[in-house]
Amino acid sequence: MALTNVVTQVVDHGLCSGCGVCVGVCPSSALDMCTLANGDLAAYCVDKCSEHCDLCLRVCPFANGLYDPRQDNVNLYGPKAQSAATFQEHIGWQRCCFVGFSQVENRRSRGASGGLVTWCLEALLTNGLVDKVTVVRLAPQSSGSLFEFKAAQSVEEIREAAGSVYHPVAISDLLREMVAEPDTRWAVVGVPCLCAAVRRATARLPRLQQSVRYILGLACGMLQNTMYTEMLLAKSGTCLTDIAQIIYRHKSPDGPANDYGFIATNREEKGSASLRYMSLPYFLGRNAYFRYNACNYCKDVFAEVADACFMDAWLPEYATDPQGTSLVVVRTEALEKLLLAGVAADDLQLDRIAPERVVLSQQSQVRRKQELLRARLPRENEAGPEVVSASWQERFDWWLQRATQYRSKRAWDRYGRGYGRFAFWVAMGDLATFQVIFTKVMPWLMSRPRRVMRKMANIFGHIRNRL
Ligand SMILES: Cc1cc2nc3c(=O)[nH]c(=O)nc-3n(C[C@H](O)[C@H](O)[C@H](O)COP(=O)(O)OP(=O)(O)OC[C@H]3O[C@@H](n4cnc5c(N)ncnc54)[C@H](O)[C@@H]3O)c2cc1C
Structure with missing residues (x-):
């Protein structure tokens, strides 16, 4: 046995x-x-x-x-x-x-x-x-x-x-x-x-x-x-084998508490520029990379x-x-x-x-x-919590996150480590594009006043007629 x-x-x-x-x-x-x-x-x-x-x-x-x-x-x-x-x-x-x-x-x-x-x-x-x-x-x-x-x-x-x-x-x-x-x-x-x-x-x-x-x-x-840190080190230009210190949350006196910086220092005590949390680190975390x-x-x-x-x-x-x-x-x-x-x-x-x-x-x-866990559990797992309904955006987000979680690890292993960050982003291209649309463009559009939205719809209608 x-x-x-x-x-x-x-x-x-x-x-x-x-x-x-x-x-x-x-x-x-x-x-x-x-x-x-x-x-x-x-x-x-x-x-x-x-x-x-x-x-x-x-x-x-x-x-x-x-x-x-x-x-x-x-x-x-x-x-x-x-x-x-x-x-x-x-x-x-x-x-x-x-x-x-x-x-x-x-x-x-x-x-x-x-x-x-x-x-x-x-x-x-x-x-x-x-x-x-x-x-x-x-x-x-x-x-x-x-x-x-x-x-x-x-x-x-x-x-x-x-x-x-x-x-x-x-x-x-x-x-x-x-x-x-x-x-x-x-x-x-x-x-x-x-x-x-x-x-x-x-x-x-x-x-x-x-x-x-x-x-x-x-x-x-x-x-x-581990790939999250590898990616941030690559972005900040510090070699993984030459690290003397890593600060994930360096506080800046003039920024809000939630926009701390990632700073890596190498053995010659040369610190990288601070990578603001609201840039790449947030994008990776929000979208389930690694x-x-x-x-x-x-x-x-x-x-x-x-x-x-x-x-x-x-x-x-x-x-x-x-x-x-x-x-x-x-x-x-x-x-x-x-x-x-x-x-x-x-x-x-x-x-x-x-x-x-x-x-x-x-x-x-x-x-x-806690609340959306049920939507992620396999159907046969009845031990999950009570059903909380997930909106279509949340379901789509979960689908996107799951795909990103798996693909990002494979892409970093195959392309990122060997050929650099650009190759990694090429491999992630379609999912990353969806994420930018979903997390940046759509909320921006939704926050526009109706008048601007109508104007944009007119422009798109105009273009479509011309085609
Ligand atoms: C992976 C991770 C995810 C987190 N997610 C959230 C979140 O979603 N929301 C939120 O509000 N807070 C989150 N936190 C907690 C937050 O980042 C702070 O650690 C917490 O607010 C305590 O801050 P502090 O200034 O009191 O801690 P500090 O005074 O800075 O002390 C932190 C202590 O924790 C130890 N430590 C650091 N990293 C780890 C680790 N990975 N495992 C074990 N010990 C460690 C340090 O050695 C230190 O002794 C997370 C922390 C980690 C490590």
């Missing part, structure tokens, strides 16, 4: 999000991580699995083809958990929500949004609540990966790793360390699928439960694979199994502040107390905010990941 494991059930179905938790907990070290030709970081088999072990499948959020965090959220923070939580349809059970930023030195300017995650990690460490925290930073070239999870044990190490990394990173090596040293207390930071996998692993491995004390989530719209397929089957925007979830305050009153502002959904008393202590010490500027406003700030992610 062929053995089933995460590779046969998840990776081979294109549903691995590359978190690396299965690899980290595999008792027979039969799994490892690799970057596939399509740019996805994924688990693969290096050895035969033990016959009666299904731990990798038990920890993987995508083992059933769809990751819905709600049941775990209810178990962890619902009424039975007695955490005095309230329920919000899209966020799940939570205690309270805050909006604000860190006021300490340059935490806010270096942070992805308001620098709250960096502040929390530092506070957990300096208050003696944990011994180590996970951060993500550039990996040594010899490792074969661009970024890696690292253990930080000092405030300096945490500060150096501030900012968001839009690149797949696997936590497998650090998880092995956590299992090996259960007396070391950790705080783990990650996107929702990684938080879910770590949470499931702690429920199955007492040693891990002992070491992982806090899980901090980052809200997530979707993950892009997107992980797993993200199409993930319902979790707000890291529902994390003790707290941090995100950008994409609300009109905060989005214009170039320094960045964070929102945080808090699910445990300990983290609420920690944050309020930060306010009392003048480290943090925080106000309470209604959960509905938090949902509003992530409106497009909630619509796509």
Whole structure:
């Protein structure tokens, strides 16, 4: 009988999000991580699995083809958990929500949004609540990966790793360390699928439960694979093998918070020009270039199994502040107390905010990941959420995104890497044209006053008659 494991059930179905938790907990070290030709970081088999072990499948959020965090959220923070939580349809059970930023030195300017995650990690460490925290930073070239999870044990190490990394990173090596040293207390930071996998692993491995004390989530719209960064590096003229630093969200003092820049610095300390988010990065993200397929089957925007979830305050009153502002959904008393202590010490500027406003700030992610999920599920999957009707534009957009997701990975592998960006765009020509029409030309036309539209219709009518 062929053995089933995460590779046969998840990776081979294109549903691995590359978190690396299965690899980290595999008792027979039969799994490892690799970057596939399509740019996805994924688990693969290096050895035969033990016959009666299904731990990798038990920890993987995508083992059933769809990751819905709600049941775990209810178990962890619902009424039975007695955490005095309230329920919000899209966020799940939570205690309270805050909006604000860190006021300490340059935490806010270096942070992805308001620098709250960096502040929390530092506070957990300096208050003696944990011994180590996970951060993500550039990996040594010899490792074969661009970024890696690292253990930080000092405030300096945490500060150096501030900012968001839009690149797949696997936590497998650090998880092995956590299992090996259960007396070391950790705080783990990650996107929702990684938080879910770590949470499931702690429920199955007492040693891990002992070491992982806090899980901090980052809200997530979707993950892009390694090719996203390759493309941005190519556009900014920096060689992949010569990187000293990559900042995905460089804040500009005179721009809005949501138009940060991508900057890469090479080993001679020569920085590339800032690539504004609203240009190529937004176009790639909006249209699902290099997107992980797993993200199409993930319902979790707000890291529902994390003790707290941090995100950008994409609300009109905060989005214009170039320094960045964070929102945080808090699910445990300990983290609420920690944050309020930060306010009392003048480290943090925080106000309470209604959960509905938090949902509003992530409106497009909630619509796509939660409400439109049903439209993406295979017909036979009845486990999906209630039907929410998708407009024809949304259905067409999904068709376009799915085609782009697959083709962009093939096109970058075959043409982009070998012949450059121009060859890639030629291969993407028809889909990219549709996207420009759909996302730029059509909204522009729709926003024109009727009088201009009538004039244009007259011009087109005139041309048609002449032909
Ligand atoms: C892939 C991805 C998608 C996201 N999507 C959204 C979204 O749709 N909407 C939204 O509002 N916010 C999103 N975020 C979260 C947002 O970018 C910020 O991370 C969040 O607002 C926290 O900001 P901060 O200033 O408090 O964090 P900081 O103080 O800058 O600290 C961030 C911490 O997270 C760590 N980190 C960075 N990247 C990763 C990573 N990939 N995995 C694990 N740890 C990491 C850093 O090492 C650092 O310690 C996303 C983040 C990521 C990584």
